[in-house]
Amino acid sequence: MSTVCAAGVEPAQAAEGIQEKKPLKPCCACPDTKRARDACIIEKGEESCTDLIEAHKECMRALGFKI
Incomplete structure (x- = not known):
């Protein structure tokens, strides 16, 4: 079984099928702990x-929010 590595894909090809991600909003982060x-x-x-x-504060901090 072979695997495909993203390093072997040209950057233009890798970005072609991926939509730009919007930044995560604090209200939507860590739904379980919230x-x-x-x-x-x-x-x-x-x-x-x-x-x-x-626990919720730690989850938020892990995602990069300054709490």
Whole structure:
């Protein structure tokens, strides 16, 4: 079985079929941690959800957001 490496493709050919990506918006980043954080805050209050809040912040930072 052979594999194709992107390094062997000309840059013009590689970009031809790929649409330009839009930057990720903060509202759309880390949906899993955001959902868990929000549900916890609604049910238990912000003081009880610090671990989920921090997990969401770490996810955002990993994606390049300055939190």
